[in-house]
Amino acid sequence: MIAVVSTLMTLVLAACIVMAAYRVIKGPSQPDRVIALDTIGINIVALIMVLEVKSGSRDYVDAALVIALLAFVGTVALAKYLAGGTVIDRGDH
């Protein structure tokens, strides 16, 4: 049962990543591309966890944690850049 469901899940998540990638390429504005990249990162976290259940090995969770953190930091940095043109606010302007 787990094997069938997790194989189905990998297909569904791959389709989700493809849809988000279409939005990255097409996306009419820059913030569209940023949220699509954020969604790709989050979907990769989910895909790694499904592969963990599918393969029965517990070691993949480190990769999922690192990708979740990097997706969050990247999203916040890109949002700061789009809002003000600077990523790190030094307070001298």
Added chain:
Amino acid sequence: MIEVITSLLLLVGAVFTFAGSLGLLRLPDIFCRMHATGKSSTLGVSSIVLASFLYFTFSEGGVNIKELLTIVFVFLGGPVGTHMIARAAYRSQVPLHERTVVDEWKGIEEDIARSEKGP
């Protein structure tokens, strides 16, 4: 028994994630798309990670704290990132959909400039 619970949680996560990505693909403007992906990134991924956590906790024994940390980071990071991008998108004048009814921030830049200048 644990296989049934894990499979149900995985399927719930699949439904949320697929709906979120479909909304990202199909909805008309950026704020609607953000509304769709916010749900998928918190609820969908949290239930998938929770499924993996429960599966390994009951089948192998021992709690892996990294999976709980992943849930915490995804749950905290998703809304924060979405909020910051929404603000950045509004301030960089991304156009709203033509059928938008209420825009409560209309003219807020002029209001801020006027209040900073003083009466």
